[in-house]
Amino acid sequence: MSPRPKYLNLLQIRMPAPAVVSILHRISGALLFAALPVLLWWLQQSLVSPDSYASYRSLFSGWLFKIIALVLAWAYIHHVLAGIRHLNMDMHMGLDLHSARATSMVVLALSVVLTIVAGALLW
Amino acid sequence: MVNRQVVGAHYGLRDWLAQRITAVVMVIYTILFLVAVIRAPQLDHAAWRAIFVPQWMKLASLLFMLCIFMHAWVGMRNIFMDYVKDISVRLTLYVVTIAWLLICTGWAIQILWSVR
Numbered sequence A: 001m002s003p004r005p006k007y008l009n010l011l012q013i014r015m016p017a018p019a020v021v022s023i024l025h026r027i028s029g030a031l032l033f034a035a036l037p038v039l040l041w042w043l044q045q046s047l048v049s050p051d052s053y054a055s056y057r058s059l060f061s062g063w064l065f066k067i068i069a070l071v072l073a074w075a076y077i078h079h080v081l082a083g084i085r086h087l088n089m090d091m092h093m094g095l096d097l098h099s100a101r102a103t104s105m106v107v108l109a110l111s112v113v114l115t116i117v118a119g120a121l122l123w
Numbered sequence B: 001m002v003n004r005q006v007v008g009a010h011y012g013l014r015d016w017l018a019q020r021i022t023a024v025v026m027v028i029y030t031i032l033f034l035v036a037v038i039r040a041p042q043l044d045h046a047a048w049r050a051i052f053v054p055q056w057m058k059l060a061s062l063l064f065m066l067c068i069f070m071h072a073w074v075g076m077r078n079i080f081m082d083y084v085k086d087i088s089v090r091l092t093l094y095v096v097t098i099a100w101l102l103i104c105t106g107w108a109i110q111i112l113w114s115v116r
Helices: A017-048 A050-059 A064-092 A097-121 B013-039 B045-051 B055-083 B089-113
Strands: none
Touching: A017 A050, A017 A064, A017 B045, A017 B055, A017 B089, A050 A097, A050 B045, A064 A097, A064 B013, B013 B055, B055 B089
């Protein structure tokens, strides 16, 4: 038998799906906070004038900003879906192990699917 | 006498509730916003601007952004509490975060009310 671990090595333990949803909820939230100035800048550029709108649109002709926008779209979608799951659990829905695992799988899969849909609609 | 410590537990009910109420407001606005975008004839600059012309849309958008900022404050504070153990560094991060979110509030108002 292997010796019992003395601490939790995040690189060695296998996180169950609800734990993955939980840490991604935190990471996506921090990411969206960090992106606030970029998002406000985009909103301003898109609204100020037809010229600024055109330069805002041209930002997304390159891959860099496309990828940034997709990552932020994923962060928002994942955060919302995980948040809705959270609110349901606050109301004591889906608390047992089986449904907690199932709903976290749904959150993980649906956030990727909706991000792809958002990307397809945008381009 | 109730002994309340600065670092004591169980004082977070108000923030816990605020986090959930702001979340619900943001979900409702997200749906409203998506409907407005889908209903726009085509997404050029004029149609995009037109979404934000009505006063109620400006106010709804401002409410959404205020919810984001309040929600972000509670969330970021939780992250700082978990990972930043040095009290002076943590307090500095709190102050910077609050100041930054207040700046964002002013910026958001400026952006929204520039649309006429």
